[in-house]
Amino acid sequence: MTVPEFFSWLEGTALAQGVSESTWLFPTIETIHVLAIVLVVGSIAMVDLRLMNLISRERAIEDVLADALPWTWGSFVVAALSGAALFISKAATYWLNGPFKWKLLLLLLAGLNMALFHALTYPRLLTEERRSPPLRARCAGAASLIIWLSIVALGRWIGFVQ
């Protein structure tokens, strides 16, 4: 199965047909997508800004993380599922959309940045007795913030590019 064949198969599934044919289903799923993304970005920004030592300086980083992460993961699952439903309704069109491709790439980058932070920076952060985060933690926070701001911007741009 080639890529175009795969996309036309996707677009032909009952769910994709339902989303593209209904007048209210696409905006409804899109609304759920926006609500979920808003919570993903808001909760991630809390952690990022703490890592950059800009907010909640009196709170331990692990407390801020523990507060935020359930929100991040819970809403990320909703955002991914609703995003997939929107995607398959016009799979071939989205696949050729520049901002959409960049958005996917940046999502991968955000995941990579988070994986690196949790594997390398975070364990050392916990063992070190210091109040302000080290440079590598601040960089991880800044990188994550910039990536997520760009993801939101690219998501908005999908609808403005032909």
Place this chain on the structure above:
Amino acid sequence: MIREFCSWLSETPLSQALQNASWSIPTAQTVHILSVAVVMTSMAMLDLRLLRRGAAGPSVSMTAQRLVPPTWYALAVLAVSGVVLICAEPERELLSPAFTIKMALLLLAATLTYVIARGVKARETYWDERPIAATSVAVVSLLLWVGIVSAGRWIAYVPQY
């Protein structure tokens, strides 16, 4: 009258400049959504704390003191980016039933947030001592904020008056 105001507004130099720059609307919308992210996350966390779930913290007051200040900054950015969007496309916003609903819900949500803040100011443990009131306030507040974000997205889909 609103129609006249819209056509007057769309003739202003600011509106003309925004209409002529194709990147202005998605940029303002991106800024708007990012500030919605701050407000929505803070309010959702505060509401869940009122429901005695989610983000911990010894009291509702302490959670509120942590979450409310960033919300004010974000609300200012929201207002400015919202006004920019109205200037760029006056008819799309001001003649949309979804926009009217959004503003009405916003007024209710602001009033309710003021009520929550009043309780916090009155007594450190005000909401912790009133579980039923806290639950009701939190559920209504959550519904209002979800309604505001939803109405905002539906401005793009609901037919104008």
